[in-house]
Amino acid sequence: xPHLTLEYTANLASFDPTRALAAINAAMxxxxxxxxxxxxxxxxxxxxxxxxxxxxxxxFVHLRIALxxxxxxAERKELADAALAALGELILAPRGMEIQLSVETSELxxxxxxxxxxxx
Amino acid sequence: xPHLTLEYTANLASFDPTRALAAINAAMxxxxxxxxxxxxxxxxxxxxxxxxxxxxxxxFVHLRIALxxxxxxAERKELADAALAALGELILAPRGMEIQLSVETSELxxxxxxxxxxxx
Amino acid sequence: xPHLTLEYTANLASFDPTRALAAINAAMxxxxxxxxxxxxxxxxxxxxxxxxxxxxxxxFVHLRIALxxxxxxAERKELADAALAALGELILAPRGMEIQLSVETSELxxxxxxxxxxxx
Numbered sequence: 001x002p003h004l005t006l007e008y009t010a011n012l013a014s015f016d017p018t019r020a021l022a023a024i025n026a027a028m029x030x031x032x033x034x035x036x037x038x039x040x041x042x043x044x045x046x047x048x049x050x051x052x053x054x055x056x057x058x059x060f061v062h063l064r065i066a067l068x069x070x071x072x073x074a075e076r077k078e079l080a081d082a083a084l085a086a087l088g089e090l091i092l093a094p095r096g097m098e099i100q101l102s103v104e105t106s107e108l109x110x111x112x113x114x115x116x117x118x119x120x
Numbered sequence: 121x122p123h124l125t126l127e128y129t130a131n132l133a134s135f136d137p138t139r140a141l142a143a144i145n146a147a148m149x150x151x152x153x154x155x156x157x158x159x160x161x162x163x164x165x166x167x168x169x170x171x172x173x174x175x176x177x178x179x180f181v182h183l184r185i186a187l188x189x190x191x192x193x194a195e196r197k198e199l200a201d202a203a204l205a206a207l208g209e210l211i212l213a214p215r216g217m218e219i220q221l222s223v224e225t226s227e228l229x230x231x232x233x234x235x236x237x238x239x240x
Numbered sequence: 241x242p243h244l245t246l247e248y249t250a251n252l253a254s255f256d257p258t259r260a261l262a263a264i265n266a267a268m269x270x271x272x273x274x275x276x277x278x279x280x281x282x283x284x285x286x287x288x289x290x291x292x293x294x295x296x297x298x299x300f301v302h303l304r305i306a307l308x309x310x311x312x313x314a315e316r317k318e319l320a321d322a323a324l325a326a327l328g329e330l331i332l333a334p335r336g337m338e339i340q341l342s343v344e345t346s347e348l349x350x351x352x353x354x355x356x357x358x359x360x
Binding site for chain 3: 001003017018021022025026029036037038039040041042043044066108109111112113114115116117118119120
């Protein structure tokens, strides 16, 4: 861990998921809370989505940061704010569109977490 | 928030994710618990899946409703039941198939949640 | 439940998600904690991913096991370890690649969980 999952609606044609993952991983590394190889991120384009009940031009980008349990609220908030800032620099809304950008942190149960590394 | 994630197995050929998202967003809005533009839903077709260990004709549809922490169990249950009812009306099982339809609610940590809106 | 979600990075060309789902479902069934048809698994290939901030050859496989709330830490750890062992047998790292294999367990809120079965 951390495990990061970035979702973005597919109507954001100019959004570059590769660049976004690089930016959020750098933000996580710069926090000093993680060792470099442990930061695992993936991005998922959301083709089928609906915001609210109207057909206004809307989009969203959402990031989940999953952390082993035990961090303080302040540490979690620092990570969420850093990721939000990193993503905010990469998002440009097309004219007339409203994009909701959000970041959550969640906890991975430490007692049952199991991990191994396979080397080739 | 809320963030809704709808998964459906790809063997449900007649399942219409666009219609399903419209129905669950309407159910969330009708609950009176949310402002209209905050309801953000996505649907994901699951191509690789396995139910149990037998090869019987089976499928599933699963919805996660992620809510900022602090709602009562009764409020959460009301949302889950409303979504289940909305989805149930849209699902028709092919002859001989068993479809498991389930709804969970989960909490988004309020203290670390970060959000901004980008306008075009 | 349980709901299992298996993610694997798309650079693992030899990874067989169908076989992996069969193996983890068998491990869940063999635990004796679940009835057979309730074990619902899906696999997702992650095309856009980034591990750390370097460009080393890296990959990951991650499984989330979501369980109705109330199980003990020992029961959860037993499930995670069994799944890790089952997956470990199926993963062969290409020469020079490092694969991180991890399993988490999470809880589904029991009070608000809603489910029904639709028969064809």
